[in-house]
Every structure is written in C-alpha cells, then in structure tokens.
Amino acid sequence: MTISVWRYSHLALAVSSFLLLTLASVTGIILAFEPVSQKLQPYRADNVGQLTLAQTLPVLKKGYEELTELSVDANQFVQLRGTDANGKNLTAYVDPRTGSILGTPTPQSEFFQWVTALHRSLFLHEAGRFFVGLTAFLLLLITVSGTMLIIQRQRGVKRFFTRIVRDNFAQYYHVVLGRLSLIPIIVIALSGTYLSLARFNLVGEATIVSPTIDLDALQSKPERKPADFAVFQNTRLVDVQSIEFPFSDDVEDYYTLKLKDRELTINQLTGEILSEKPYPTAVLLTSLSLDLHTGRGSLIWALILAVASGNILFFIYSGFAITWKRLANRAKNKYTATESRFIILVGSENGSTFRFAQLVHQHLLKQGKKAYLTDLNNYGVFPEAEHLLVLTATYGLGEAPTNARRFAALVEKYPQPQSVRYSVVGFGSHAYPDFCQFAFDVNQLLAKQAWAAPLVDIHTVNDRSPEEFSLWADAWSQQANLPIPISADLLQAPKRRFDKLTVTGNTRTALPDGTFLIRMRGSRRRNVASGDWLAIYPANDHRERLYSIGVLENELQLSVRLHPGGLGSGFLHELTPGEAIRARIVSNASFHFPKKAPVVIMIANGTGIAPFLGMISQNRQQTPCHLYCGFRQRTSLAMYGDFLEESRAAKKLTNLHIAYSREGDKQYVSDLLIRDADFITNVLMMNGVVMICGSLAMQKDVLDILDSLCQNKLGNAVSYYQAHGQLLMDCY
Numbered sequence: 179m180t181i182s183v184w185r186y187s188h189l190a191l192a193v194s195s196f197l198l199l200t201l202a203s204v205t206g207i208i209l210a211f212e213p214v215s216q217k218l219q220p221y222r223a224d225n226v227g228q229l230t231l232a233q234t235l236p237v238l239k240k241g242y243e244e245l246t247e248l249s250v251d252a253n254q255f256v257q258l259r260g261t262d263a264n265g266k267n268l269t270a271y272v273d274p275r276t277g278s279i280l281g282t283p284t285p286q287s288e289f290f291q292w293v294t295a296l297h298r299s300l301f302l303h304e305a306g307r308f309f310v311g312l313t314a315f316l317l318l319l320i321t322v323s324g325t326m327l328i329i330q331r332q333r334g335v336k337r338f339f340t341r342i343v344r345d346n347f348a349q350y351y352h353v354v355l356g357r358l359s360l361i362p363i364i365v366i367a368l369s370g371t372y373l374s375l376a377r378f379n380l381v382g383e384a385t386i387v388s389p390t391i392d393l394d395a396l397q398s399k400p401e402r403k404p405a406d407f408a409v410f411q412n413t414r415l416v417d418v419q420s421i422e423f424p425f426s427d428d429v430e431d432y433y434t435l436k437l438k439d440r441e442l443t444i445n446q447l448t449g450e451i452l453s454e455k456p457y458p459t460a461v462l463l464t465s466l467s468l469d470l471h472t473g474r475g476s477l478i479w480a481l482i483l484a485v486a487s488g489n490i491l492f493f494i495y496s497g498f499a500i501t502w503k504r505l506a507n508r509a510k511n512k513y514t515a516t517e518s519r520f521i522i523l524v525g526s527e528n529g530s531t532f533r534f535a536q537l538v539h540q541h542l543l544k545q546g547k548k549a550y551l552t553d554l555n556n557y558g559v560f561p562e563a564e565h566l567l568v569l570t571a572t573y574g575l576g577e578a579p580t581n582a583r584r585f586a587a588l589v590e591k592y593p594q595p596q597s598v599r600y601s602v603v604g605f606g607s608h609a610y611p612d613f614c615q616f617a618f619d620v621n622q623l624l625a626k627q628a629w630a631a632p633l634v635d636i637h638t639v640n641d642r643s644p645e646e647f648s649l650w651a652d653a654w655s656q657q658a659n660l661p662i663p664i665s666a667d668l669l670q671a672p673k674r675r676f677d678k679l680t681v682t683g684n685t686r687t688a689l690p691d692g693t694f695l696i697r698m699r700g701s702r703r704r705n706v707a708s709g710d711w712l713a714i715y716p717a718n719d720h721r722e723r724l725y726s727i728g729v730l731e732n733e734l735q736l737s738v739r740l741h742p743g744g745l746g747s748g749f750l751h752e753l754t755p756g757e758a759i760r761a762r763i764v765s766n767a768s769f770h771f772p773k774k775a776p777v778v779i780m781i782a783n784g785t786g787i788a789p790f791l792g793m794i795s796q797n798r799q800q801t802p803c804h805l806y807c808g809f810r811q812r813t814s815l816a817m818y819g820d821f822l823e824e825s826r827a828a829k830k831l832t833n834l835h836i837a838y839s840r841e842g843d844k845q846y847v848s849d850l851l852i853r854d855a856d857f858i859t860n861v862l863m864m865n866g867v868v869m870i871c872g873s874l875a876m877q878k879d880v881l882d883i884l885d886s887l888c889q890n891k892l893g894n895a896v897s898y899y900q901a902h903g904q905l906l907m908d909c910y
C-alpha cells in the first residue's frame with residue numbers, strides 16, 4: 179500500500195471527525211480530573227488490600243444495628259448502607275478494619291455531570307451517543323493510519339522509535355507526540371468504541387441475570403459464624419464489588435456477593451455457596467473499558483489520559499497546519515499542459531519544493547512565456563514543450579515523494595514527440611544518507627530518453643538553501659538565455675524574534691589559516707546548547723549566516739575562519755568587546771551531546787571543532803569523549819591547546835587525536851579513523867555515538883570510511899547507525 183493511501187485516509191478521517199474529536203478531547207481532559215479529585219479524598223483505609231470479608235464483616239456487624247449493603251468502589255473506598263446503633267438510616271464510607279465512619283458520599287458535582295453528559299451524548303440522547311461512538315471509532319482508524327505513516331516515515335517497524343529528523347515544528351511534534359501517546363490513544367479509542375457498542379447492545383449479552391435458588395433445598399445446619407464461612411475467608415475485600423446482606427434471619431434470605439468477575443449467593447446460616455455465576459464476557463469487557471476509558475481507580479492512568487487527550491488537540495492543530503502548508507503550495511496554472519513550452523514538474527511531499535518551482539513559474543510567466551507547473555505524477559505528452567524543468571525532493575530510503583511515484587513508469591509510457599531540453603534540481607538534506615537520490619534517479623532516467631537532451635547538469639539544494647538554488651537558476655538562465663532572477667521573497671529571512679548579544683571577547687585573526695574565536699553573551703537567559711546555530715545578519719538584510727555554537731562558561735563561542743570578502747566572517751572579525759549584535763539562536767537538537775551514550779567520538783576539521791569545545795566543557799558527568807580533529811598545521815591548534823589539555827586533566831576529554839594536513843605526516847582526520855578502525859567499530863557496537871562537524875568534503879570522506887568499516891566489521895551499512903541515532907552530523 180502506498181504512502182498516499184494512508185496519508186489521504188488519515189486526512190479524510192481527521193477532517194470528518196475533528197469537530198467532535200475536539201469536543202470529546204476537551205471534555206475528556208476535564209473528566210480525567212474527576213477520578214484524580216476523587217482519589218485525593220480521605221476515604222481509603224490503609225491496608226485495605228489485605229483484608230478479607232471474614233475479617234471485615236464481623237467488625238461491621240458489631241458496630242451497626244442493620245447492614246443492607248456494602249460496596250467497594252474503584253478507589254477502594256468501602257461504602258456501607260444500613261442503620262446505625264441508634265436505628266438511624268445511614269450511607270457512609272467506613273474504615274473496614276474498625277467500622278468507624280470516614281465520610282459521607284456526595285453525588286457527582288453538577289459540573290462533572292454536565293461535562294459527562296456532553297462527553298457521552300452531546301445532550302442529544304441516543305443520536306448523540308451514536309455520534310460519539312462513531313468519533314471514537316474514527317479516532318481508532320486515525321491512530322492506525324497515523325501509525326502506518328510513522329512506520330513509513332521511519333522506514334520500518336524496527337525503527338519506529340529511532341530519531342526523527344526535524345522538518346518543521348508542526349510536523350516534528352506531530353510525529354514525536356504521536357509516538358509517545360500512541361498506546362493511550364489506542365486505548366481511549368478502543369474502549370470508547372466498545373462502550374458505545376455495548377450501549378447499543380451490539381456486543382452480546384451484557385446484563386447479569388440473578389440465579390434462581392431452590393428455597394426448599396436450603397439447609398439450616400451446621401450453623402456457622404460469618405467469620406468462619408470459607409467463602410468469606412477466601413475473598414479479599416478489594417475483589418468485592420458489593421455484598422447485599424440477608425433481609426431477615428430466615429434461611430430463605432441469603433447473601434448476594436458480587437465480585438469483579440462473578441456473582442455468588444451464600445446461605446446466611448451455613449456459609450454454603452448456593453449459586454455461582456460468572457459474568458458474561460461482555461459485562462467484563464464493559465467494566466474493563468470503563469476502567470481504561472475513565473481512569474477510575476488509577477490516578478496515574480487518569481493523568482495519562484488527560485495528557486493524551488491534550489495531545490489529540492495538538493494533533494488536530496498540527497495536522498491542519500501541515501495540510502495547510504501543503505495545499506498553500508499547490509500549483510495554479512494560466513496555460514494548459516498541451517500549449518506550454520516550459521513544463522515544470524515538481525516532486526514534493528511537504529510543499530516547500532513547490533515554493534521554489536512557483537518562483538521559476540512566475541518569472542517565466544512574467545516574461546510572457548507559456549509555462550505549466552504540475553506534479554511529477556502528472557507527467558504526460560507535452561506536444562509544445564521545449565524545456566522540461568524537474569524540481570524534486572527525496573524521501574524514504576532515497577525514494578520519490580508521493581506525488582512523483584508514478585513518474586518513472588509514465589516516462590517509459592509517454593515519450594515526447596519532439597526534442598526537449600531538460601534540467602533537474604534535487605532538493606534534499608545532508609542529514610539523510612541518500613542525499614537527493616531520487617533527483618539523481620530522475621536525471622539518469624531522462625538521460626536515457628531519446629527525445630531528452632540535458633541543458634545544465636543536475637544541481638542539488640541542501641535544506642532548501644536559497645544560495646544553492648540560485649546557483650542552478652543562474653546556470654539555467656545562462657543556457658536557456660532567459661533570466662530567472664531569484665526573488666528577494668525567497669531569500670528573505672522569515673520574520674522572527676531576535677536576541678541581542680554582546681561581544682565579550684574576540685581573538686581576531688592571529689593564525690595563518692585565518693581562524694579566530696569570538697565570544698558573546700545574551701541579554702536574556704536563553705535555552706541554548708552546544709551544537710545549536712547562531713544566525714547572524716551581517717548586512718542587516720535578508721542574508722543570514724549560520725555558525726555552530728559552543729557554550730562555554732555561559733557564553734556562546736564561535737570558531738570562525740576569515741574568508742577574504744566573506745560577509746559573515748568579515749562582520750564577526752571586526753566586532754570588538756562591548757559591541758552588541760542582533761542574532762537568532764536556532765535549535766539544532768539533532769546535534770546535541772547525547773545524554774545517554776556510553777562513549778562519544780567527536781570528529782571535526784577546522785572550525786568544526788566549535789560545538790565540541792562547548793560539549794567537552796560541559797561534560798561534567800565525564801562521559802568518555804574521544805576527539806579526532808584535522809587541522810592544516812600545528813599553529814591552527816594553538817588557540818584550543820590549553821583548553822583541551824585542561825579538559826583532559828579534568829577527565830572531560832578522554833583522548834585527543836590530531837591530523838595535520840600540511841605538516842609532518844600530512845594526514846587527514848580520515849587517516850586517523852582508519853588507524854583506529856577497531857576502536858571506532860567497537861564504540862558503535864556498544865551503542866556509542868559518533869558526531870561529525872566540519873566541511874562537507876571531510877564528512878563525505880569520513881562517511882565512506884565509516885561505511886566500509888561498518889559493513890566489513892559489523893555487517894551493517896553506516897545508515898543503520900544513523901537511523902539509530904548513533905551517527906550525528908552537522909557539516910557545511
């Protein structure tokens with residue numbers, strides 16, 4: 179089954195039920211607090227779990243003139259009905275060990291009654307109950323389709339709980355919270371559905387029929403005291419739902435004992451069991467469903483239900499946010515596919531690639547060109563086409579996005595009747611092992627078609643980088659002789675809240691390779707961790723530059739290489755202590771120091787050491803850390819030398835391995851990894867984590883080496899460890 183079937187089912191189910199689901203969740207959250215408030219009442223006696231009926235009944239009989247009924251509720255509060263020593267009618271919670279009164283039951287508060295009625299039937303009686311039941315069933319289907327989507331997203335059941343790549347807020351937390359609240363939501367949905375079916379008598383016999391007793395056969399001898407009745411001795415109070423006491427001393431009146439799973443009648447003189455009837459399965463399931471659906475009896479479960487109901491509200495919001503974003507990016511065409519000279523085909527799962535495609539589309543239309551934009555799955559014969567532009571994302575294990583799955587088959591089926599120049603742009607992320615794989619596949623496929631001729635080489639765009647996209651746009655413009663300038667809209671940094679940071683130190687460039695360290699302090703306390711990015715705006719315009727942060731002594735430290743004419747590095751280089759800048763801290767949670775790893779290997783080259791300096795400085799728990807770094811020459815290490823030595827002495831850093839590429843043995847960091855191959859694979863085998871930060875070229879080398887080490891020594895591809903959160907990367 180394809181991802182789209184699950185996605186559309188998930189969406190259709192959510193759309194059809196969201197109003198009732200919102201109502202049910204809000205009322206569900208409120209109702210979850212009823213068992214919580216009840217549990218907090220002081221009506222539960224200590225050690226009630228250890229008492230038997232044989233111990234309790236004589237005590238109660240002594241203290242009260244007449245007992246009518248004793249019941250034990252889900253909170254293990256023991257309630258007694260009867261008359262007291264003065265002959266006054268009484269209904270009270272009692273201490274079953276002493277018979278003393280602990281309190282008087284009060285009816286459910288009007289507020290909870292009102293909310294319960296709304297939750298159960300929307301004040302619409304049977305019709306309302308039907309709709310509420312249907313909503314619970316739809317919730318079950320939504321949960322199943324959502325689970326399938328997560329399995330597909332995570333690329334398999336086994337990776338269900340592995341790290342989630344963060345795309346955007348709504349999407350990330352939709353999946354994160356979806357996984358966390360999966361079980362409670364399935365329980366809510368299943369139990370709610372069952373209770374509705376039971377209510378409409380659709381689950382079999384759900385009533386308890388009392389047995390008929392042969393009164394003529396009742397024996398009066400041998401007479402025993404209740405404390406000596408075997409059945410009372412063997413029945414724990416907490417297993418009792420209720421016990422109805424005999425109406426008179428006559429042998430024809432008997433005890434009716436309702437346990438959790440069966441009902442017994444007991445001769446009041448001899449203690450003989452007169453009848454024993456297990457409850458029908460439907461009754462037991464109804465009681466279990468009530469326990470699970472309401473949280474009665476368990477404070478913790480009631481709180482879990484409240485949180486899960488809150489999550490359902492968040493899913494409604496985030497689900498619609500995701501859909502809105504997707505729809506907002508869909509194409510609107512002025513010309514038809516058959517009359518257009520420029521065909522733009524898009525492969526996109528979450529819509530962002532459409533934004534880029536639309537920009538190209540608009541530029542072509544503005545220049546009076548007949549251009550047509552559509553999904554890759556809508557590929558067909560384009561009789562007037564001269565140019566084919568394919569912009570596509572990659573998903574899954576280097577696979578096509580949903581709206582591009584049929585493209586390969588369609589290309590084989592519909593050759594173009596005329597020659598067409600094509601160009602492919604891949605959108606992807608280096609966070610995935612198969613970077614832009616689907617775009618490469620499309621490029622290869624087109625290259626094989628007799629009618630297709632490339633206009634420019636394939637280009638890739640990492641993390642929607644406007645700069646990388648504009649490189650393609652320039653190349654294509656030149657070859658097609660048609661300018662498509664990248665609009666400021668696309669490059670504009672979205673409006674966000676900025677932080678004011680004050681420079682506290684700047685080493686300026688002292689080294690031949692131009693590296694310097696700059697430190698800053700925020701004006702307000704911010705949640706920032708080593709590995710996050712600092713986004714700066716050197717020219718106070720849309721141009722944003724990102725730097726990896728190391729947090730040392732509550733300050734943000736950046737390690738920067740000064741590039742001649744570099745916008746960001748030049749700006750930072752000129753800053754002096756006391757100066758303040760406007761910047762933004764961007765969370766990069768997938769590159770934080772792993773809290774639970776037994777060992778961490780850090781691999782860096784050049785300024786990629788920056789986040790690791792912060793992580794080492796904060797490694798107070800002394801997790802074994804092995805730092806592998808590559809520099810050009812010894813002097814490049816100079817500014818970090820003292821800090822690294824001190825960290826080693828303080829056991830925050832276990833080992834330091836350095837490769838110099840322009841001195842001595844002229845090694846790269848990858849050579850050190852080959853040297854320490856056994857150690858590295860051992861670390862991966864014992865669930866250690868490898869972190870890589872630095873240049874993309876170094877990342878590529880290191881990944882190639884790790885992949886062959888992992889394949890040869892561990893029998894897994896390196897992507898296996900990445901998927902298990904054991905390989906974290908932040909390269910640029």
Ligand SMILES: Cc1cc2nc3c(=O)[nH]c(=O)nc-3n(C[C@H](O)[C@H](O)[C@H](O)COP(=O)(O)O)c2cc1C
Nearest residue numbers: 526527528529530531571572576606607610613614
């Ligand atoms: C679940 C998931 C899987 C992804 N898999 C890959 C991949 O294998 N290779 C890749 O280069 N990018 C991968 N990406 C990144 C997307 O291709 C990238 O973010 C792209 O810009 C999204 O475009 P869209 O918003 O148009 O769908 C993946 C993203 C997600 C959320």
